[in-house]
Amino acid sequence: MSFRRALATRRRPVSSPRSHRFPLPPHMADAVTPREEDYSQWYLDVVRNAKLADNSPARGCMIIRPNGMALWENMRDALDGMFKATGHENLYFPIFIPERFMAREAEHVEGFAKECAIVTHSRLTTNEDGDLIPDPESKLGENYIVRPTSETIIWDTYSKWIQSYRDLPLLYNQWANVVRWEMRPRLFLRTAEFLWQEGHTAHATQHEAIEEAERMLDVYATFAEEYMAMPVIRGRKTESERFPGAVDTYCIEAMMQDGKALQAGTSHFLGQNFAKAFDCTFTNEDNEVEHVWATSWGVSTRLVGGLVMTHSDDQGLVLPPKLARDQAVIVPIYFNDDQRATVLKEAERIKKELADAGVRVKLDADDNQKPGWKFAEYELQGIPVRLAIGPRDVKNENIEVARRDTKDKNIVPQEGIADRVKTMLDDIQTSLYDRALARQEEMTTTVDDYDTFKEVLEEKGGFVRAHWDGTAETEQRIQDETKATIRCIPLDQEQEGGEDMITGKPSSGRVLFAKAY
RNA sequence: CGGGGCGUGGCGCAGUCCGGUUAGCGCACCUGCUUUGGGAGCAGGGGGUCGCCGGUUCGAAUCCGGCCGCCCCGACCA
Numbered sequence: 001m002s003f004r005r006a007l008a009t010r011r012r013p014v015s016s017p018r019s020h021r022f023p024l025p026p027h028m029a030d031a032v033t034p035r036e037e038d039y040s041q042w043y044l045d046v047v048r049n050a051k052l053a054d055n056s057p058a059r060g061c062m063i064i065r066p067n068g069m070a071l072w073e074n075m076r077d078a079l080d081g082m083f084k085a086t087g088h089e090n091l092y093f094p095i096f097i098p099e100r101f102m103a104r105e106a107e108h109v110e111g112f113a114k115e116c117a118i119v120t121h122s123r124l125t126t127n128e129d130g131d132l133i134p135d136p137e138s139k140l141g142e143n144y145i146v147r148p149t150s151e152t153i154i155w156d157t158y159s160k161w162i163q164s165y166r167d168l169p170l171l172y173n174q175w176a177n178v179v180r181w182e183m184r185p186r187l188f189l190r191t192a193e194f195l196w197q198e199g200h201t202a203h204a205t206q207h208e209a210i211e212e213a214e215r216m217l218d219v220y221a222t223f224a225e226e227y228m229a230m231p232v233i234r235g236r237k238t239e240s241e242r243f244p245g246a247v248d249t250y251c252i253e254a255m256m257q258d259g260k261a262l263q264a265g266t267s268h269f270l271g272q273n274f275a276k277a278f279d280c281t282f283t284n285e286d287n288e289v290e291h292v293w294a295t296s297w298g299v300s301t302r303l304v305g306g307l308v309m310t311h312s313d314d315q316g317l318v319l320p321p322k323l324a325r326d327q328a329v330i331v332p333i334y335f336n337d338d339q340r341a342t343v344l345k346e347a348e349r350i351k352k353e354l355a356d357a358g359v360r361v362k363l364d365a366d367d368n369q370k371p372g373w374k375f376a377e378y379e380l381q382g383i384p385v386r387l388a389i390g391p392r393d394v395k396n397e398n399i400e401v402a403r404r405d406t407k408d409k410n411i412v413p414q415e416g417i418a419d420r421v422k423t424m425l426d427d428i429q430t431s432l433y434d435r436a437l438a439r440q441e442e443m444t445t446t447v448d449d450y451d452t453f454k455e456v457l458e459e460k461g462g463f464v465r466a467h468w469d470g471t472a473e474t475e476q477r478i479q480d481e482t483k484a485t486i487r488c489i490p491l492d493q494e495q496e497g498g499e500d501m502i503t504g505k506p507s508s509g510r511v512l513f514a515k516a517y
Numbered sequence: 518c519g520g521g522g523c524g525u526g527g528c529g530c531a532g533u534c535c536g537g538u539u540a541g542c543g544c545a546c547c548u549g550c551u552u553u554g555g556g557a558g559c560a561g562g563g564g565g566u567c568g569c570c571g572g573u574u575c576g577a578a579u580c581c582g583g584c585c586g587c588c589c590c591g592a593c594c595a
Contacts, residue, residue, distance in 0.1 A: 031556090040589090059587080114593065149595095183518090183593060190594070243595095251595095263595060302595055333554055372555040379555095390554055400554085517595090 031380065034314045039258040044187065046308055049380040050317035053187050060185035060192030064301070067381060068188075070325035071304050072195060076175065078227050078323075079197065079299065082219050088171045088199060093153050095177070096144035101152035105277040108151065111244020115181040117146040117192075146179040151245060151274055151296060154200045159280035162202060162292055168282060169212070170202040188305030189262075189517050196300035202292045204284065206271070209293035210248075213269040216297040217250040220265035228303065229320040229433035230254050230310045231440050232264055233463070233512060235488025240472050243296075247271035253487045253512065255440040256309040259461020261487045261514035264306050267297035305517075311405070311432050317382030318405050320432050321425040326362040328354060328421055329383050331374045333390030346394050350387065350417060357418035359425065379404060384428050385421055405432055446510070450501045453513070457482050463514050467507035469500035477502065484513045 031049050033041040047053055052068030064072065080090070096119060102109050120143050121134035147153070158170060179193045199216060203209040217234060224232045232252035242249040246268035254264045275281070275291040284290055311318040321327045332347045334340040347363055354361040364374055371388065378386055388400040399417055402409040405428050412420060443462030447453045456464050468474060468486065479485050489511045498507045 055587090111594095178595095180594070182595095184591090194595075196595080266595070298595075300595055335553055370553055370555090370557070372553085372557080374556085376556045388554075392554075 031376075032314055032316055035257065040186075042314070043305075043309060046312050046317050046380075047187050047305075050308075050382060052304065052308070052317075055187070058192070060182055062185075062187050062191050062193075064195075067325070068304060071307065071319075071323060072301055074323045074325065075223075075227070075303055076197070079219075079223055080175075082223060083173050083197075083199065086171075086215060086219060088173045088201075090174060091172050092174050092176070093147075093150050093157070095147055097147050097150070097153045099143040099145055101156055102145055104152060105245045105274055107273075108245035108277075112148045112180075116148055117179045117181055119144040119146065147176070148178055148180045149296075149298075150174070150176070150178075150198055150200065151270070152278070155274040155278040155280055155294070158200075158202050158292070159275075159278045162280060162282050165204045165282055165284050168202055168204045168292070169208065170200075171212075172201065173197055173199040186305070186517075188301055188308070190302070194301045196298050198296060198298045201295045202275075202280070203295070204282065204290075204293070206293050209271075209295050210269050213248070213250055213267045213295045213297065216295070217252065217265070217267040220267065220297070220299060221252050223299075224252055224254065224264055224303075225433065227320065227322045228307050228310070229322075229429055229436060230264070230306060231433065231437040233440075233488060234491045235512065236491065237266075237488060238472075238475060238486045238511070240475060241486065241488075243268045245270060245273050246296075247273065250491075251488050253463075253514075254306055254310065255443050255463060255514075256306070256517070257439065258309075259443055259515070261463065261512075261516040262302070262306045262309070263487070263516065264303060265297075265299040268295060270294035270296060310436050312382065315407075316380035318432070319382035319384060321384045321429050324382070324384055325360065326383050327360045327425055328362070328385040328387060329374075329378050330361065330363045330387045330389065331371050331378075332363070332365060333371045333388060335391070339391045342394055343389060343391060346414075347389050350389065350399065350414065353418045354421055357422055359418065359421055375402075385424055387417075387421075403428060444512075448498070448501060453501060454482055457484050457513070457515065461515065463487070463512050465510040465512060466501050467498035467509075468511045469503050469505035469507055471503075471505075474500060474502055478513065482513075482515075484515050487512045487514045487516060 032045040035042045050067055051065045052071070053065055054063040056063045099118070102112065102116070120140055121138045122140060123135040123138035124132050125135035125137075127133050162168065162170065175195070175197045177193055177195050182190050182192050185191050201209070201212050203212060221232050221234050224230045232254045235251055235253060237243075237249040237251055243266060248269040250267045250269075251263055252265045254262045256262055272291040272293060274294050280292045281289050282292055307320075307323070308317060311320065330347050330351055332340075332343045334343045344365055347365070351361050351363045369377070375386065375388075382404060384404050386402045386404070388402070393399050393411070393414075397414050398411050399414050400409065400411050401420065401424070403424055440463075443460070444465065445456045445460065445462060446465040447456055448466070453464055453466055456462075464484070475486055489509070493509065495509050498510070499505065500507050
């Protein structure tokens with residue numbers, strides 16, 4: 001069932017007309033810089049306050065804190081299941097790549113040479129001044145590159161594993177860290193080291209490899225929309241935006257709240273480029289020797305950044321229930337030990353009821369923090385549903401339910417609370433997606449002339465659909481003049497002839513421009 | 518690599534221009550009491566090589582020289 005169809009069959013929102021927004025104490029506004037004021041600072045404030053990650057002592061790297069790691073783990077588990085379901089197996093290649101491997105595929109080296117970390121020594125020693133230095137005696141015979149991606153080492157290996165068409169296809173994936181020495185890092189969005197998955201497949205035919213690349217793009221798009229509630233545009237990259245060494249790069253592009261696009265995942269048809277570079281051949285059914293056809297595809301911890309920027313607001317993080325580690329949190333309220341005992345007993349019972357119904361629920365019985373503090377904290381952390389129960393509620397058999405995305409808050413009967421929360425979680429998941437989709441559509445503008453194009457980019461931002469003559473020159477000129485790049489040539493759009501808005505040359509279809517992360 | 522800014526308890530800062538008690542404030546932390554339906558109050562307490570090295574001076578967080586690091590803005594990128 002498609003996601004759109006799934007949305008259509010969902011139930012109505014659970015909020016009632018009696019519901020009201022909860023007020024925020026003035027000082028809380030200080031925790032997160034409003035988006036309007038400074039979007040970059042807002043993003044950093046959300047990440048910091050939700051305790052997702054910290055900067056690290058190593059420049060450009062990040063320390064992923066438990067809240068951030070839990071998000072990534074949930075993404076990883078969901079994706080891993082989807083990879084397995086499409087026939088892939090996990091394996092692991094080493095972090096160090098012999099330097100000479102990088103040089104084998106010309107475009108590939110060129111693409112990555114400028115951002116490689118290189119291991120040259122294997123020992124430390126002290127010099128005359130007592131300073132620690134790499135021991136000159138330990139200089140390596142051959143340097144190692146810390147992998148920026150693993151195509152080279154993998155294709156060197158595949159060439160040993162593959163002899164015959166009977167060995168194909170190879171459908172492998174690895175979960176790993178990679179290093180790309182970036183000049184301007186931003187937590188999750190662009191860090192020197194990041195966690196990702198890289199799929200590397202080998203096929204007997206071009207057709208099969210292209211199918212694989214397309215299939216995995218579809219997996220990414222489905223994941224983004226169904227789990228992250230983040231609508232994406234599926235597309236193909238232009239030559240200049242292509243992965244170094246790829247014949248074709250497919251991508252999913254998402255629109256962030258500030259009108260900038262985020263490349264959220266890529267899938268590459270590598271042709272026979274790496275097979276040729278690493279002499280990876282197989283014998284086909286007709287006893288002819290051919291080079292293997294390849295794909296690679298990946299998504300990274302950048303997705304966490306995309307998730308943050310898609311749904312969060314000026315009160316902090318907003319998480320889609322499917323990826324939230326805790327979908328609901330129960331905050332008990334009491335004023336003395338007697339009440340504490342009674343309230344906690346009820347809270348425990350409700351927790352069990354929710355857990356039995358399959359809700360990931362946490363009860364925060366910590367006496368060190370007070371309810372008001374906890375409310376604020378869980379809002380910053382984006383927990384989808386908050387339940388509060390105090391002496392009054394115990395007496396009246398009620399419970400307070402607040403949803404993070406709309407900030408609706410209601411006092412409802414305890415009876416049927418599990419169903420109510422489950423329905424609410426479903427509703428949050430779909431309404432987050434709906435809202436993001438509406439924003440994406442609102443932030444997409446179709447233009448036919450360059451003046452309007454520049455004006456839209458300047459004043460509104462977002463995706464701009466325009467005709468392009470297909471040349472790298474025009475693409476470069478637009479980038480130089482507007483900072484916008486062609487994010488992709490969308491896959492599912494009607495073919496529509498037209499003229500390039502600058503050169504007037506014929507165009508076979510509109511492409512999607514945007515400023516990007 | 519260019520342009521800007523900043524290094525002072527865990528975090529955020531004041532003090533530096535114009536050198537001079539024991540380096541101060543908020544948050545956080547510890548103890549106690551009172552509190553508790555939206556980030557509690559009061560009292561007490563602990564915690565500092567003022568980025569590093571050198572110089573000037575009776576005396577340096579403060580002046581001078583050098584170095585190091587970080588952040589922001591641009592060029593490269595998932």
